[in-house]
Each structure stands twice: as structure tokens, then as C-alpha cells.
Amino acid sequence: MPIENTRNFSIIAHIDHGKTTLSDRLLEFTKTITVREQQDQLLDAMDLERERGITIKAHPVCMNYKGRDGKDYKLNLLDTPGHVDFSYEVSRSLAACEGALLLIDASQGVEAQTVANLNLALQQNLHVIPVINKVDLPSADIEKCKRQLEDILQLPADEAVPASAKMGIGIEDILEAIVAFCPPPKDPGDGYLRASVFDSIFDPYRGVVSYVRVISGTIIRGQKVRLMASGNDSEIKDLGTFRPKMVPCEKLEAGDVGYIIANVKTTADVKIGDTLTESRKPAPEPLPGFKEIHPLVFSGIYPVSTDDFEALKLAVGKLQINDAAFTFMAESSAALGFGFRCGFLGLLHMEIVQERLRREFNMDVISTYPSVIYDVRKTDGTELQVDNPTFLPPANEIEEIREPIVKVDIMIPNENIGDVMQMVMDKRGVVNNTETLDDRRVLLHTVLPLNEILVDFNDKLKSITRGYGSMDYEHAGTQPAELVKMDILIASEPVDAFSCIVHRSKAESRGRQLCAKLKEVIPQQLFVVAIQAAIGGKIIARESISALRKDVTAKCYGGDISRKRKLLEKQKEGKKRMKSIGRVNIPQEAFIEVLKNN
Amino acid sequence: MRHLYVHIPFCHRVCPYCSFYKHTPGNTPMAAFVDAVLAEAEMAGRDYDLKLDTVYFGGGTPTALSEVHLERLLTGLRERMDLTGVREFTCEVNPRTITDSKADMMRAQGIDRISLGIQAWDEETLRTLGRDHAPDDAEETFHTLRKAGFRSVSIDLMFSIPGQSLEAWRGTLERSISLNPNHISAYNLNYEEDTEFFERLRKGQYRVEEERDADFFYAALDQLNSAGYEHYEISNYARPGYRSIHNEAYWLGEDYIGLGPGSYSTAKDHRWQNIADTNRYIELLQSGQSAAQPGEALTAEQRRTERFGLELRTARGLPESLVKAPEQRMIRVLGEEGLLLVENGHIRLTRAGKPLVDSVAVALMGA
Ligand SMILES: Nc1nc2c(ncn2[C@@H]2O[C@H](COP(=O)(O)OP(=O)(O)OP(=O)(O)O)[C@@H](O)[C@H]2O)c(=O)[nH]1
Ligand SMILES: C[S@@+](CC[C@H](N)C(=O)[O-])C[C@H]1O[C@@H](n2cnc3c(N)ncnc32)[C@H](O)[C@@H]1O
Ligand code: SF4
Ligand SMILES: [Mg+2]
Numbered sequence: 001m002p003i004e005n006t007r008n009f010s011i012i013a014h015i016d017h018g019k020t021t022l023s024d025r026l027l028e029f030t031k032t033i034t035v036r037e038q039q040d041q042l043l044d045a046m047d048l049e050r051e052r053g054i055t056i057k058a059h060p061v062c063m064n065y066k067g068r069d070g071k072d073y074k075l076n077l078l079d080t081p082g083h084v085d086f087s088y089e090v091s092r093s094l095a096a097c098e099g100a101l102l103l104i105d106a107s108q109g110v111e112a113q114t115v116a117n118l119n120l121a122l123q124q125n126l127h128v129i130p131v132i133n134k135v136d137l138p139s140a141d142i143e144k145c146k147r148q149l150e151d152i153l154q155l156p157a158d159e160a161v162p163a164s165a166k167m168g169i170g171i172e173d174i175l176e177a178i179v180a181f182c183p184p185p186k187d188p189g190d191g192y193l194r195a196s197v198f199d200s201i202f203d204p205y206r207g208v209v210s211y212v213r214v215i216s217g218t219i220i221r222g223q224k225v226r227l228m229a230s231g232n233d234s235e236i237k238d239l240g241t242f243r244p245k246m247v248p249c250e251k252l253e254a255g256d257v258g259y260i261i262a263n264v265k266t267t268a269d270v271k272i273g274d275t276l277t278e279s280r281k282p283a284p285e286p287l288p289g290f291k292e293i294h295p296l297v298f299s300g301i302y303p304v305s306t307d308d309f310e311a312l313k314l315a316v317g318k319l320q321i322n323d324a325a326f327t328f329m330a331e332s333s334a335a336l337g338f339g340f341r342c343g344f345l346g347l348l349h350m351e352i353v354q355e356r357l358r359r360e361f362n363m364d365v366i367s368t369y370p371s372v373i374y375d376v377r378k379t380d381g382t383e384l385q386v387d388n389p390t391f392l393p394p395a396n397e398i399e400e401i402r403e404p405i406v407k408v409d410i411m412i413p414n415e416n417i418g419d420v421m422q423m424v425m426d427k428r429g430v431v432n433n434t435e436t437l438d439d440r441r442v443l444l445h446t447v448l449p450l451n452e453i454l455v456d457f458n459d460k461l462k463s464i465t466r467g468y469g470s471m472d473y474e475h476a477g478t479q480p481a482e483l484v485k486m487d488i489l490i491a492s493e494p495v496d497a498f499s500c501i502v503h504r505s506k507a508e509s510r511g512r513q514l515c516a517k518l519k520e521v522i523p524q525q526l527f528v529v530a531i532q533a534a535i536g537g538k539i540i541a542r543e544s545i546s547a548l549r550k551d552v553t554a555k556c557y558g559g560d561i562s563r564k565r566k567l568l569e570k571q572k573e574g575k576k577r578m579k580s581i582g583r584v585n586i587p588q589e590a591f592i593e594v595l596k597n598n
Numbered sequence: 599m600r601h602l603y604v605h606i607p608f609c610h611r612v613c614p615y616c617s618f619y620k621h622t623p624g625n626t627p628m629a630a631f632v633d634a635v636l637a638e639a640e641m642a643g644r645d646y647d648l649k650l651d652t653v654y655f656g657g658g659t660p661t662a663l664s665e666v667h668l669e670r671l672l673t674g675l676r677e678r679m680d681l682t683g684v685r686e687f688t689c690e691v692n693p694r695t696i697t698d699s700k701a702d703m704m705r706a707q708g709i710d711r712i713s714l715g716i717q718a719w720d721e722e723t724l725r726t727l728g729r730d731h732a733p734d735d736a737e738e739t740f741h742t743l744r745k746a747g748f749r750s751v752s753i754d755l756m757f758s759i760p761g762q763s764l765e766a767w768r769g770t771l772e773r774s775i776s777l778n779p780n781h782i783s784a785y786n787l788n789y790e791e792d793t794e795f796f797e798r799l800r801k802g803q804y805r806v807e808e809e810r811d812a813d814f815f816y817a818a819l820d821q822l823n824s825a826g827y828e829h830y831e832i833s834n835y836a837r838p839g840y841r842s843i844h845n846e847a848y849w850l851g852e853d854y855i856g857l858g859p860g861s862y863s864t865a866k867d868h869r870w871q872n873i874a875d876t877n878r879y880i881e882l883l884q885s886g887q888s889a890a891q892p893g894e895a896l897t898a899e900q901r902r903t904e905r906f907g908l909e910l911r912t913a914r915g916l917p918e919s920l921v922k923a924p925e926q927r928m929i930r931v932l933g934e935e936g937l938l939l940v941e942n943g944h945i946r947l948t949r950a951g952k953p954l955v956d957s958v959a960v961a962l963m964g965a
């Protein structure tokens with residue numbers, strides 16, 4: 001098929017605006033999947049994606065379409081995640097495309113990630129086709145969306161395609177718009193093979209599978225290829241396209257999106273963003289790579305049972321193969337034993353990794369309170385980066401601590417300005433300016449410490465704005481802050497797993513909150529247990545758990561002593577699932593409870 | 599083998615909290631039942647080298663047997679076993695199940711100790727417990743037993759019963775003491791699975807409150823101590839010289855043989871239960887078979903766990919030598935916390951530690 005008949009496009013939108021559902025309809029309409037294969041959000045293949053109803057990884061699919069003009073087209077679609085944690089997936093997908101469908105939920109209108117993802121597409125010079133989705137909803141307001149398209153996004157509203165992914169309305173119009181407006185790929189025509197590797201996964205049966213977009217040249221089986229950045233040479237063992245399952249084909253040509261399997265051992269050998277070329281006739285220069293992604297959020301992950309460390313090590317290793325954004329390093333904790341300090345793109349990413357460890361690898365894990373990475377300059381002039389509160393030097397050795405900050409764009413209804421500004425201030429942020437979007441909405445440009453938006457910022461925003469507020473953020477360097485390490489002592493023993501770095505102004509309330517929570521979740525012991533929060537040696541909050549007074553099951557068991565023994569054995573067994581901190585036994589559930597809720 | 603237990607599984611009315619194997623007599627052929635127990639006694643005499651120190655008739659309600667049947671059982675037993683060395687022969691008695699002549703007969707047949715199930719002295723609590731006796735019935739039974747001249751009369755009480763106030767419990771203790779029994783057992787009500795009480799607990803009609811349990815426990819401890827009863831096991835109090843030898847044998851892990859349906863036996867690290875089905879039991883013994891069901895072989899670790907669970911309950915305490923080196927840290931910790939002390943090589947619970955015996959046992963094991 002001539003390259004003029006190929007179209008590569010991503011579907012981008014704010015979270016939940018219907019990208020994956022629209023993909024379903026496109027796959028059905030083009031008969032890429034049979035009626036029998038149909039299921040909702042088909043491309044969300046991971047259990048976790050299906051259960052949470054969100055897309056985590058970008059998914060490519062190749063479709064054949066006969067246009068109204070009678071011509072046959074090859075359409076490569078990339079469904080992308082909407083959640084801000086995974087925006088790097090969006091960028092990488094966009095790099096493989098010439099166009100993008102920008103979905104707008106007709107009942108929600110333009111939201112923060114609509115703007116952010118549109119900007120990503122425009123940066124890559126993609127042609128953007130607006131689609132107003134969910135027009136079937138009674139609360140759909142197409143006119144409002146059109147105004148917002150013009151006012152906020154500066155996109156021509158008359159090009160917008162009204163659609164309902166759910167009801168299958170406007171599907172053919174969308175396909176026609178892609179054929180008409182999305183430019184076909186351009187082949188430089190110099191004969192060199194250039195293919196951009198935009199993702200790679202590890203398949204237990206087939207090994208490393210790389211996702212590629214061919215810019216120029218042709219890939220065939222048996223070809224000797226080279227990854228330009230790493231310099232690794234290998235041989236193409238298999239190749240094909242996503243329909244949406246991997247289906248082998250003879251060759252991948254300029255403009256195509258597909259997969260290759262070469263004889264490389266680990267995904268580490270295939271760097272995402274690298275350029276694949278021919279070993280025999282390498283391209284003179286590589287394609288522009290991707291911005292490297294760095295984890296922003298860190299947390300210690302420990303096996304609940306210390307015996308499971310090796311199994312956990314294997315599991316995190318395997319996870320990383322399919323998730324380049326996830327990092328890990330061995331560490332140990334006095335309270336939790338041996339585990340890993342892991343890096344994530346955000347809290348959702350962290351939750352997902354933990355959840356995958358539980359499900360896919362059957363690992364019972366505890367994770368510590370998420371932390372960001374701090375730049376510390378000591379009084380002796382040395383500098384270090386701290387991603388684990390345990391390693392923060394004593395206060396008297398610290399000259400300055402800098403914390404990461406983020407630029408957060410918050411889109412909200414007018415009437416919530418006051419409350420949201422207050423929240424930003426409570427979170428130690430500043431509002432740099434307020435942009436009026438239309439008669440009902442404003443965009444706050446703010447800067448906040450990353451640490452403060454990690455946990456409940458988005459939830460609070462949603463609740464203040466009754467779901468109408470949305471946010472997007474990007475990294476914006478660091479700034480000095482008055483941060484201190486707060487320790488939690490249980491029966492006078494510091495429990496490193498509960499230590500955290502907090503802003504001085506928040507230490508006390510945070511300390512009180514943690515102590516109260518611990519009091520709630522630590523079961524009564526045989527003696528009174530003091531729970532204290534301390535900064536340096538100074539106690540800033542305290543609680544105490546009264547002692548248990550009675551437990552006897554004082555029945556005369558007659559001769560049935562086995563029964564009594566079994567009760568004791570059960571309790572002994574229960575003790576194994578507890579961590580002993582000094583003289584106190586803390587059940588794993590208590591750690592999980594506290595670490596997850598704070 | 600020095601200890602014999604005989605289980606008589608009949609009760610005139612079944613209490614809603616009780617999980618022992620028992621049932622109403624219905625149309626159980628009583629004579630056949632007595633013969634079956636005697637047949638089993640004969641088998642036990644052949645299988646074991648019996649040098650009995652203690653015999654315990656429990657239930658159920660042993661005195662639910664008529665005087666005639668009970669007497670046949672007692673004489674039959676003496677014909678088949680040498681009971682001359684027996685130092686303690688206990689029989690459980692329910693109020694309203696005994697007459698002067700029945701008591702005299704029991705006394706004459708060698709029973710020298712009675713455990714009388716009074717449970718409570720106030721009508722309301724007795725009603726909650728579903729007991730079929732009134733306070734005065736219990737008192738009358740007590741005097742009947744005294745008149746018959748048993749060496750020791752013990753009474754069973756229960757506390758922390760739904761609706762029972764601390765005052766009512768103190769009153770129950772008071773009235774019990776005024777009768778001057780030789781021994782008192784005071785059990786914290788336990789919600790046993792498969793009982794109506796457990797069901798009510800599950801449905802939220804009843805609640806377990808540890809604080810309340812503790813208050814009731816200490817009320818008993820203080821009142822009985824000051825009346826001259828020694829607290830020699832978590833649930834048991836005795837005048838000097840009147841401890842239950844049979845029960846102490848259980849607590850110290852000695853072997854015992856059980857007769858009757860549903861009874862337990864432990865011999866040489868083997869523990870089993872007789873079939874808990876009276877009719878099947880009778881059939882088996884009639885056809886010369888054993889009523890024992892496959893049991894369990896006790897490992898050393900299991901026996902050790904049992905010793906922790908049982909010996910810590912006693913006044914003598916748990917031999918310190920049973921505590922392994924890595925566990926010894928906890929002896930110190932719990933000692934510092936005032937829950938136990940070590941004396942003459944034994945770990946004993948303090949006043950604060952006593953109601954926490956199970957937790958202490960678990961804390962010490964595998965620390
Ligand atoms: N009424 C209506 N609901 C829709 C339509 N399209 C999608 N939905 C619903 O919107 C929700 C989100 O749909 P998805 O397709 O998972 O959204 P997404 O944009 O892929 O979400 P992320 O991948 O998490 O960013 C689902 O409950 C869909 O059923 C539509 O046209 N009309
Ligand atoms: C083996 S029972 C039989 C005694 C006799 N049938 C009676 O009811 O008087 C011995 C004692 O166990 C106690 N008991 C029975 N069920 C109990 C329970 N669920 N919780 C605590 N003690 C219980 C009662 O005090 C009872 O007297
Ligand atoms: S408590 Fe006594 S009388 Fe009541 S059912 Fe149990 S054994 Fe029978
Ligand atoms: Mg999706």
C-alpha cells in the first residue's frame with residue numbers, strides 16, 4: 001500500500017473522556033475485531049486497567065479502512081492514558097504519529113489535561129482533530145464545548161466532530177476526518193532504515209518485543225539491525241503489526257507502526273527512544289530521542305514476610321522490564337527488614353506497581369509513606385540527594401534543603417476560586433496568575449511543592465469543585481524549604497518506616513495525626529504503649545494505648561486440651577505476621593493501614 | 599494410668615451456652631448405656647495398667663441417671679477396677695437432681711467430692727443462662743450434699759453473663775461464700791461455637807467486653823481471697839487442702855483415660871476422643887468394639903505449647919527451664935511490666951498478669 005494511504009494518529013484527552021471506548025468503536029467499524037471478540041475497553045488488556053477503568057499503557061492497533069472515496073487506507077491508532085502520571089506515554093505515542101484525535105467529554109468540557117495533551121501534540125507539529133464525545137449524555141453541551149475549543153484551545157470549532165463512543169455515533173465521520181485531515185507519513189526517501197523504538201515489553205514466551213514506528217526504509221525478517229544509541233547489533237527474528245494482537249507480517253515499511261523481535265536478551269538492551277537502523281548501512285544520524293523520564297515519587301517496598309525478599313527482588317525486576325519508568329534499589333529498614341527503595345512517576349503509578357506486585361506476582365508487600373527527592377547541602381559543603389527520610393543528616397549538619405516544586409495548572413469553575421486558592425496556600429503554594437478562560441471558568445497558574453500535591457491534592461480539588469476542577473502539573477526545579485525529619489517512637493523505639501520529612505509548619509499537625517492513627521490501628525498490648533512524634537529529641541505529639549486487662553478464655557476444657565492448644569497455636573501463628581518493635585508487636589495490617597492512609 | 603474420667607452425656611434441659619457433648623435422655627436405653635460404660639471400663643482395665651488416684655464423673659449431668667442406674671454404674675465400676683487407691687472421687691451434680699437417698703448411695707459408693715453447678719444466685723441471671731433451677735433449689739441441693747457428708751463440696755459459678763451486673767456477681771460470690779463450700783470454680787462465660795449464645799454474639803445481641811471481664815475477674819479474686827480461698831488456678835479457688843487433684847493432673851499434663859461418649863483421653867502422647875454419639879457408642883461396645891476415634895499424635899512442640907497454656911494458669915507456675923534462650927528476653931520484659939515474676943525456678947503470673955494468661959503464654963513462646 002502506498003505511504004499516501006497510511007495514517008498514524010493518537011487518541012488523546014483528559015482522563016475518562018472516552019478514548020478507549022472510542023478505540024473500541026473504531027476497531028469494530030473497521031472490522032479489526034470480530035463481533036465475537038468485542039468487549040468494552042478492549043485495549044485495556046491488563047486486569048488492573050479493566051478493573052479501574054483507566055488506561056495505563058499506550059496501546060497501538062493497526063486497522064484497514066475503505067474510505068468513502070473508495071480507497072483503502074491503513075490506519076495506525078494509538079490509544080493513550082489520560083492520567084497525568086502517564087503523560088510520558090502520551091508523548092512517546094505522539095512521536096509515532098502525524099495526527100491526533102483530541103477528545104472532549106461534552107458534559108465536562110475542556111479540562112486541564114485536555115490543554116496539556118493538546119500542547120504535547122502541537123509541540124510535535126501534529127494535526128489535531130477535535131472530537132466532542134459523549135453527545136448522548138443529557139448533560140452534553142456541544143455549543144459550550146465549541147466555544148471552549150475556540151476560546152481556550154484556539155482550535156477551529158467547525159472542524160470538531162460530534163460523536164458518542166458509547167452509542168457509536170459519528171464513528172465514520174471520525175474515520176473520514178482522519179483520512180482527510182491527518183497528513184500521511186513522509187518518507188525522506190534516502191534508502192536508510194530509520195525506526196523509532198517507542199516502547200518495549202517483555203513477553204515470557206517471545207522475549208523482548210519492541211514497538212517501532214518506521215520513518216524510512218524497510219524492516220524484514222533476518223535483517224541485521226543496530227540500535228544507534230547503544231550500538232547493539234542484532235537480528236530481526238520476527239515482526240508484525242497489532243491487530244490488536246500481534247500478527248506477524250513480511251515487512252514493515254516507511255510510515256508503518258508495528259513490533260519487532262530481535263535476538264536481544266533484556267529490555268535494558270533496548271532503550272526506549274533509540275533509533276533502529278540497518279547494521280550494513282546505518283543511517284547517518286539518529287532520530288531525535290525522547291526526554292528521559294525520572295521518577296518523582298519514592299517509597300520503600302518491603303515483603304510482609306522477610307522470607308520473601310528474594311521473590312520480591314525477582315518480581316520488581318520483572319515489572320521494570322515492562323515499565324521503564326519504575327526504578328528500584330535495595331535498601332533495608334530496622335522495622336521492615338530488607339526491601340527496595342522504588343521510584344515512581346506519581347502516586348497512581350505507585351499504587352499500580354504495588355497492586356501489580358500483589359496480583360501478578362502474588363507478593364504481600366508493605367510500602368512506606370511516599371517521599372520526594374530532596375537536595376541537601378551540608379554545612380561542610382558536601383551535597384547529597386535524599387529519597388529516604390532515614391538518610392537525612394541531623395539538623396545541625398544541614399545548611400540547606402531544597403525540595404522539588406511543580407508548576408500546577410488548575411482549571412476550575414469561577415465560583416471555586418476562593419476555596420481553591422486557600423487550598424493552594426494551605427499546601428504552601430503560590431498562585432502566579434489567574435487566567436479567565438470563558439464566562440464560567442478560570443485557569444490558575446500555580447507553583448507548589450511536589451510533596452504537597454502527592455497525596456490528596458487532586459481529591460480535595462475534586463471535592464471542592466464537585467468534580468468540575470482538574471489539574472495538570474509539570475516539574476519546575478527545586479526551591480529551599482524549612483524541612484525537618486519527624487520520627488515516630490513506639491514504646492520509646494523509633495520506627496524508621498514511619499519517619500518522614502515534613503515542613504516545619506506542618507510537623508505538629510502531621511505528628512498528631514500519625515500518632516492518633518497509630519493508636520487506632522495498633523492493638524492493645526500487655527502493657528501501656530506510648531506513641532510519640534519527635535523532631536530531633538523533642539516530642540511534638542503523643543498518644544498512649546492502654547494495656548489489655550483480660551483475655552482468658554477461662555473455660556474448663558475438660559480433657560479437650562487440644563482445643564486450648566489450637567487457640568494458642570493460632571495466636572502464635574498470628575504473631576509471625578507481626579513486626580516486633582522493641583517490646584511491641586505490630587501487625588502488618590497496622591503498617592499498611594497507617595502507610596496507606598497518611 | 600492414674601486418672602479416670604467418665605462422661606455421662608444427659609441433661610434434663612440443654613443450656614444455651616454449653617458446648618459439652620450432651621443431650622436430653624430421650625429414649626436412650628439407660629441400662630444398656632450403663633452396660634456399655636462398664637464394658638468400656640473392662641476394656642480399659644485390660645489395655646492399661648490402672649493405678650487410679652482420681653476418678654471424675656462429669657457431663658452432661660451424671661446425676662441425670664436414676665439412683666438405680668447410677669448405683670449399678672458405680673458398683674459395676676468397682677467390680678471391674680481397683681479403686682482402693684483413689685484419693686479423690688468427684689461427681690458433678692446439678693441442682694434438683696439429687697435426693698437424700700441418692701446422695702447417701704453416692705457417698706456409700708465411694709464418691710467423696712461433689713462439684714455442684716450453681717452458676718449464679720440471682721433469678722435473672724439463671725434465666726439468661728436457661729437454667730432449670732431457682733436459687734433456693736440450689737441451696738437445698740447444697741444442704742442435701744452437706745448432710746450426706748461428702749469430704750468436699752465445690753460449686754461452679756459463671757460470670758460476665760449478659761445482663762449480669764457487677765453487683766449481682768458480688769452477691770453471687772457473697773452467697774456462695776456464706777455456704778462455706780470447700781472449693782469454688784469461677785468461670786468467665788465463654789462464647790463457644792455451635793451454641794445459641796455464640797449465635798447471639800455473632801448477631802450482635804451480646805458483646806464481649808474485656809474491661810468488664812477484668813472487673814468481674816478481680817471481684818472474684820478479691821472476694822474469694824479475703825474469704826480464705828486460695829486462687830490456685832485461673833478459674834479455681836480452694837480452701838487449704840481442697841484443691842481438685844483430678845483437674846491439677848490435667849493442668850500438669852498427666853495422662854488420663856476417658857470413658858463414655860464424647861470423652862477425651864490422653865495416653866503416651868496420643869490424644870483421642872470417644873465417638874460423640876450415645877447410640878453409636880452403645881452399639882460399638884455391645885459388639886465388643888472400641889468407641890475411640892482416631893486421634894492425634896502429640897509432638898514435643900505441641901506438648902510444650904500445652905504446658906505453657908496450662909501451667910501458667912496454676913499457682914505453681916511454669917518451669918523456667920521450658921523457656922528457650924531466645925524467649926527469655928520476654929520473661930524480663932513482662933517481668934518489668936509487672937505481669938509475671940520468677941520464683942523457685944517457676945514463672946508465675948502476678949495479679950495483673952493472671953487475667954492475661956493466654957497472651958502471656960503466646961508472648962513467651964517463640965519470641
Ligand atoms: N455516555 C457516554 N459514556 C461514554 C462515552 N464514551 C465513553 N464513555 C464512558 O466514559 C467512561 C470512560 O471511558 P474510557 O473509554 O475508559 O475513557 P478513557 O479516556 O480511555 O480513560 P483513561 O484511559 O483512564 O484516560 C466509561 O465509563 C465509558 O463507558 C460516550 O460517548 N457516552
Ligand atoms: C462440664 S460443665 C457441667 C456441669 C453441670 N452439668 C452443670 O451445668 O451444673 C461444668 C461447668 O462448666 C461451666 N461452663 C459450661 N459452659 C460454659 C461456658 N460456655 N463458659 C464458661 N463456663 C462454662 C459451668 O460452670 C459448668 O458448671
Ligand atoms: S451446663 Fe451442665 S446442665 Fe447445662 S447443658 Fe451443659 S452440662 Fe448440661
Ligand atoms: Mg483509556
